[in-house]
Amino acid sequence: MATYDGLFETLGLETWCGGGATDGPMTMAELLARANGSQAAEGADPSVPLMQTPFPSLDALNRSCAAIPRSRDMTEAVENGFLSVKDPLKTVLDPLTQPLSWMLDLSLELFQDIPWFIMIPLLVAATWFASRRIGVTLFVLVSFLFMAFIDYYDDAIRTLSIIFVCTIVSIVLGIPIGIAMSRSNALQRTVIPILDILQTLPTFVYLIPLIYLFSVTESKIYGIAIILYAVVPVIRLTDLGIRLVDRDVIEAADAFGMSQRQKLWGVQIPLALPNIMAGVNQTIMMSLAMVVIASLISAPGLGVKVLAGIRNLELGVGFVAGFCIVLLAVLLDRSTKAALSRIDASVRS
């Protein structure tokens, strides 16, 4: 006898229900309870005090009426639903995302194959040309020498390689989407909620469908996780940047008969560039945040070291790897911000 028996009796649904609870897949909790020989989980006590009346949830109702699915049946249905669309989805997504695997693998090989005595000067030179700031450039040099000295250079360079690829892909995808959004209010209204979801969803939640869809041995699985997360700011800020371009200037472009294309490349993009670059900066920072978490699904790099620190309780490894991540974050942020302020100066001089 369960709490809601009376309910089904008064509704005259007993025949539809077909008696008490059925067997079926069990939750871990139920299995444990059964193994311990207790039947407490059934809650068959007819004299449940009023204060402990269970909510009429799936499980509680199921105890009185077998036709009603249990919570576990529901999650199983979701699982089956997902599994049934998985194969068609996979046939579409697999070839589409395959180039990402190639790019990630190629870049990883390239970054690792270039010897340190070429790579470090290359990075320092790149920083100098982007930022023209001695301080930032020196900081990059010292950071990499330090990481190399403590034998964390290889992991750092792997992390950097992944960020490099994911940022480029995010820009290539994000800027056109942002441009399209800036031109159509309807598109903006549909895309913004999606971006909100991508940005607010806890990062772990991304990983679940990805694990089902793709093999963990493929690099694209972490590439996709990172890009889905990191592409958001560049889309947002491209859209915003173009919409913020002075209306009067746009009107002047129209009044002199500029075509849509001339206006886009000659006026809107150049004037939105500071905002777009701010988006790129955030995209880089978010790639870094995600590449660490993505070590859970086989992304190589510093994240692996942090993970090892947690798993094996190697406190020191975790700390030092974490410190290297901070170094990478600061140097990426500083050098892109310095580059950004140069663009800013040239647009607004």
Place this chain on the structure above:
Amino acid sequence: MSGEGDVKVAIRRLYKIFGPNPKTMMRHVEGGMCKTDLLEQYNHVLGLQDINVDIRAGEITVIMGLSGSGKSTLIRHLNRLIDPTAGEVLVDGENVLDYGDARLAKLRQNTMSMVFQKFALFPHQTVLANAGMSRRVRGERAEIADTEGRRWLSRVGLDGYEDHYPGQLSGGMQQRVGIARALSSDSEIMLMDEAFSALDPLIRTDMQDLLLELQRELHKTIVFITHDLDEALKIADHLVILKDGTIVQQGEPQEILLQPNDPYIVDFISDINRARVLRVRSVMEVTDRAGEGVAGEVEADTNLERVIALSGGDTNLNYRVMEDGRQVGLLHMRDLVRALVPVEAASEDRRVA
């Protein structure tokens, strides 16, 4: 290409209603509903109402009205930055509302150029690139754009500023770039929306003089918008006065001053220095009679202030009015003094038909 004085742009029965359903509102407006009623009852803004203007080639047509009277809306119909709810805009006899995108782009690139109140220069391009922009837009070579840009920058007095950015220049200089940009497109029509309103008074006067000087040489068809009556009277060949989206009076500025047909205009013109604005031509008696006791000769275009100074304030004198060395009339000082008194609420006999 039309000859001087021909109608270059004709605006015919033009209406503009802002709101979600402008076409259906036309019924109410044609039925005589006024701007406030339309706003209160149907929440639509009546921007322009039954506008008819002939803009003549080689002249400066000034559209004047208070803020919110629909001036910017009107001028933007000429190059279709705004499309009307009803009516026609004929440029050289062609209705621009029939134009497709490509033809419209050609009109904007070749036939009409525009100068803006807030300059609207491209902040990321040099002054020279801005000045030659109109050429580059229509696909002309960079050298041509630069040569033309340089030529017109020099013409508006900005030699040596080619490599500056607009943000580095003062407001007056930025608007000179704006004018150079419009001129270098070599268009026959120039639209100027409160082009000098954002400038300091002294600089504004300079710019007005520059415009008049350029116009003497170039004979463009200029549509100039302003809310400043002194500015309007200084540069207008044809003056259109706009109020709440309708034209209250249009004509030769002197004529409007002497024969205002609406209390609104009487109010408007009550504060100006009439002696400086009115010219001998407008107050003289048209005759080739020699006249008795003529004190001297004055040119028809002289303003009354100069004549008063000449006469030493004596109201009994008469002057012979000359133009191109021929007598065109007689000026009686008494008429002159009478013309200086602002018209009270227009009396029937002075009202124009």
